[in-house]
Amino acid sequence: MHTPMKTFSERNPVTIGAIGVTIVAVIVTAALQYQKLPFLNQGKEYSAYFADAGGLFTGAGVEVSGYPVGKVSDIGLDGPRVLVTFKIAENITLGEQTEAAIRTKSLLGTKVLNVTPRGAGQLDGPIPMERTFSPYQLPDALGDLARTVSGINTNQLSDSLSTLAQTFADTPPHLKTAVEGVARFADTINKHDDQMRSLLGNAAKVTAVLAKRTDQVVRLVHDTNALLAQLRTQSEALDSIWFNISAVSEQLRGFIAENRDELKPALEKLNGVLTIVDNRKDRLQKAIKLLNSYAMSLGESVSSGPFFKAYVANLLPGQFVQPFIDAAFSDLGLDPNVLAPSELTDPQVGQPGTPALPSPFPRTGQGGAPALTLPDAITGKPGDPRYPYRQPLPAPPPGGPPPGPPAVAPPGIASTPDPDPSAVFVPAPGESPTVTAGQP
Structure with missing residues (x-):
């Protein structure tokens, strides 16, 4: 007998809710821990022994030659040593002499695991401590130094050293001198206590500023790496240019050697031209200055309107x-x-002359x-017989229209006689004018 299927509303809501919660939990767990799933994580797992973890944490990056290839999966103690387990991509091969080091990536002390493949074969065990390097924790050392120095009672130290110097007053001269030097050193530290505290305070401020600017500093370092890579590329381009210039120089050298006799007259003429230019250097400089003025005037003329006139x-x-x-x-x-x-124009006043009356041609x-x-x-005009030259027409009879010759004057009419020149009396300064014969 076939059992009828229940509808969704008829099912037990508690069971449905439990199944839904279980499915959601599985999905969330898979999303957060997907790296641990065997069918998603296809990298190779290696391990290395270190004397000190040096601030390295689980999830830190693993780099080979500065390129990220994986992450640190686990850090644990194995006796007095630290065992660091990491995974890298499958295409990275580590030899039997592979080395590992914990490096500082940023100014704030972020650590990465730097792996250097060495040797032949395949690494099949943990990297021993002989081939691993732990970082030097400079910030921790400076912090301990700051705390130690700030906790010193300089006044008590100075008094103690002074008492010690007085106690050893009757000691041999060499020991006395040494103790006095220690006392002077303590006194110097006491005098500069405020400066030391100010120095440490400023160092703390600098550290705080660097902490705030860490992203910018890291970005600057990355940009510097990109700049260095670009400079390396340009260096290769410059090497290629220099090689091509050397090849061209060799070709020119061979060309000059083969055509020395032909080039000699040309070079002599070129030297002559250069000599002429050198002799007329002043004129050329003056011409260049005038050309500059002309170019400025031409530019002003062109920019003054949609048209210009140049001569x-x-x-x-x-x-x-x-x-x-x-x-x-x-x-x-x-x-x-x-x-x-x-x-x-009138030569006396410089005014334009009187317009000419209409006159015949x-x-x-x-x-x-x-x-x-x-x-x-x-x-000329197309087809004009004047060009090329042709013989002129015969002159018309006198008295015709222009440009013919004028009419001949009738006989018996004398022309107006030209006046005879006569002397003009000009009295000297202080001389009374005298009237001579023939003058008014």
Whole structure:
């Protein structure tokens, strides 16, 4: 007969609660002690004997060549010795002569177990004390010293030594001198008692500051290690650079040896150029200063707006441009050395001259239509027959429109005669002017 299955609400809640509590306890225990589970902890277990645990604790790190590879699993006494059991990764092999030492990792005395693999074969037993090293507890020694010194009654010590010196007053000279020296030493300690206490107090303050800054100090040490590793890497890069420079130097040496005859004239010319530069050093320095001023002015011009105007003198050599300019002005019948009336100035007051009246195009005696614009005369137009050169048109008859020759004057009309020059009398200072014949 099949028994019907009970629902969850029909079951005994006490039994269900006990089972739930048991499952939760098992899960919590497994989470806290997972390292002790055989199917999760796959490391190798070793042990070592030490004369002193030196502040090492269970769970401390195990390092090989400064790299963490495991943790200390147990610390116990084995007679007068301390047996330290530790586990490391399976890929770490420890030889028969392996050494172990307890090292200080931080300034506050945190200890780690440093294992140094040595020898061949496989380590199959505890590391003996002959190959282990216990740390020197400097903080404990300084603390004991501070407590001992602070507990000394300096006044009583000074009085005791003085009494001892008086008691041995009749002793031989050498012993008397030694005791007096001890008395002076005690007196010196008594005089500097406050300073000693201040020194120990300051040492305690320094220790407290280091305790507060331990994380920063440890981080600084780690950063220093990273810096040293980077410097080591850069050192290798510098070695490679020096090797390449040496190879290039050898190649240059061979190249110079093979081309010594060809390089000699070039070097002589280079020496000549350097000599010229050295002779004109002052001019070059002046040019560099002027270039600096020009660069500053150009920068100010460029930064003043979205546009700028710059002028570079002698950018195009004049001896190449001047023939084209002369030809263009000649085609227009103009002299480039003569200023236009609008460009003249009054030499007395420096004011611009009176604008020229409209005048007909100058009569140059050339045939054809006059050239009215200068750019057309300089560059020409596509298909313009002026460039290349062609023979000019014959001159028109006199009296025609410009640029033809002017009309010939009718005969019988004399030109205006030029006035004859005459002397001008200028009286000397203090001389009365006299009127001569022919003068008003």
